[in-house]
Amino acid sequence: MNILFLEMKTTWLEIVAFLTSSFAWATSHGHHPIDNSAVAIQSSVVGLHKSLVERPFVTGSESNVARFLQTYLEDIGLTVELQPVEENRHNVLAYLGDARETRVLVTSHIDTVPPFFPYERNGEEIWGRGSADAKGSVAAQITAIQLLHQGGRLQEGDVALLFVVGEEKGGTGMKIVNDLGLSWEAVIFGEPTELKLARGHKGGLGFNLTAIGKAGHSGYPELGRNAIDILVQGLAKLQGIELPGSEEFGATTLNVGTIGGGVAANVIAQDAFATISVRLAVNNPLRVKELIEQAVREASPWLEVEFSTYAIGPVRIDHDIKGSDSYTFFYLFELTKRNLGFETIVVNYGTDIPSLKGKHKRYLYGPGSILVAHSDHECLRVSDLVEAVSGYQILVTEALGRSKVIPNTLRKQSFE
Numbered sequence: 001m002n003i004l005f006l007e008m009k010t011t012w013l014e015i016v017a018f019l020t021s022s023f024a025w026a027t028s029h030g031h032h033p034i035d036n037s038a039v040a041i042q043s044s045v046v047g048l049h050k051s052l053v054e055r056p057f058v059t060g061s062e063s064n065v066a067r068f069l070q071t072y073l074e075d076i077g078l079t080v081e082l083q084p085v086e087e088n089r090h091n092v093l094a095y096l097g098d099a100r101e102t103r104v105l106v107t108s109h110i111d112t113v114p115p116f117f118p119y120e121r122n123g124e125e126i127w128g129r130g131s132a133d134a135k136g137s138v139a140a141q142i143t144a145i146q147l148l149h150q151g152g153r154l155q156e157g158d159v160a161l162l163f164v165v166g167e168e169k170g171g172t173g174m175k176i177v178n179d180l181g182l183s184w185e186a187v188i189f190g191e192p193t194e195l196k197l198a199r200g201h202k203g204g205l206g207f208n209l210t211a212i213g214k215a216g217h218s219g220y221p222e223l224g225r226n227a228i229d230i231l232v233q234g235l236a237k238l239q240g241i242e243l244p245g246s247e248e249f250g251a252t253t254l255n256v257g258t259i260g261g262g263v264a265a266n267v268i269a270q271d272a273f274a275t276i277s278v279r280l281a282v283n284n285p286l287r288v289k290e291l292i293e294q295a296v297r298e299a300s301p302w303l304e305v306e307f308s309t310y311a312i313g314p315v316r317i318d319h320d321i322k323g324s325d326s327y328t329f330f331y332l333f334e335l336t337k338r339n340l341g342f343e344t345i346v347v348n349y350g351t352d353i354p355s356l357k358g359k360h361k362r363y364l365y366g367p368g369s370i371l372v373a374h375s376d377h378e379c380l381r382v383s384d385l386v387e388a389v390s391g392y393q394i395l396v397t398e399a400l401g402r403s404k405v406i407p408n409t410l411r412k413q414s415f416e
């Protein structure tokens with residue numbers, strides 16, 4: 001009886017020890033490795049994406065995502081460096097072994113525009129701030145590198161991952177990356193491009209329009225000068241001007257993003273202002289500035305224009321990676337053969353591409369549509385997220401000149 005009891009006790013203790021060590025292993029090796037099946041790959045990338053979207057990373061408060069990514073990337077076997085940008089704001093650089101100088105860089109941004117709204121899964125759609133712009137890219141890029149790494153397809157010195165802060169506000173994070181003293185043959189940027197390779201994107205410039213009024217009692221308008229009226233005249237004039245466009249990039253467009261002014265309904269407004277951004281389709285920011293200044297002068301002498309220091313023409317992007325139509329995708333419970341020669345697209349938004357100096361080739365690719373990014377209904381399809389994992393694997397292997405290597409997710413046995 002006693003012996004039996006001891007035996008049972010030992011067995012029970014062993015089970016507890018086994019479970020504890022299994023749990024410890026699962027915790028310390030949290031995300032590594034991904035079982036080489038379509039189901040496991042989808043579950044891994046969707047899980048990582050959820051962790052990223054659940055954390056609010058509005059520009060200026062990205063510190064918790066940097067720390068999260070540091071742990072995650074170390075767990076999958078990468079060396080991680082945090083590059084300070086400002087107090088409590090860090091870029092995250094990850095690479096294999098000791099080789100921080102790599103041939104290819106895969107990068108995206110971890111900040112989002114405000115306001116934050118939470119993660120929600122609606123069947124095939126994932127909703128939440130940053131779900132498309134750009135945490136879909138971040139999750140797919142990490143999973144792609146993880147799969148290539150664990151499949152033995154990457155060596156030290158091949159590729160690094162870089163996730164920057166501040167992309168949505170002037171590219172503060174990426175500009176500081178130039179201080180790392182690194183260079184690459186090719187850089188793959190992640191932004192929502194609907195899984196197409198971007199051929200280029202528009203440039204941009206910003207300006208403030210300020211109206212100078214004179215305060216007074218609203219009952220005696222002849223004694224004052226209403227800044228809001230003047231601002232409205234200026235904005236109406238700006239909406240009417242024709243800015244030069246181009247065949248490749250389309251129209252140059254202008255958006256009045258914010259307005260403000262006045263103190264009360266019964267006071268003649270002394271101040272009024274608007275902030276405006278222009279998406280440039282021509283390589284001549286100076287000409288566009290002149291046209292804006294001229295329109296404002298014609299509208300009222302009481303208007304002032306102040307341009308931001310940032311002004312850049314449209315950016316051409318490399319798109320010489322063809323992919324291959326011999327790749328076959330294996331989805332969950334579904335076999336789909338599709339042509340993976342990447343479609344190309346021109347996009348109307350700015351990116352970090354011009355902020356990163358160097359002679360590298362530049363590619364822009366990612367899941368999701370910019371049409372919902374920055375909106376209150378930002379979302380991403382699960383199938384797009386999964387396809388981007390394959391897309392990034394192809395881009396990385398082709399950028400390394402190893403196009404014959406078929407990525408894990410595309411191999412037939414991955415579904416068997």
Ligand SMILES: [Zn+2]
Pocket residue numbers: 109133134167191192
């Ligand atoms: Zn973005």
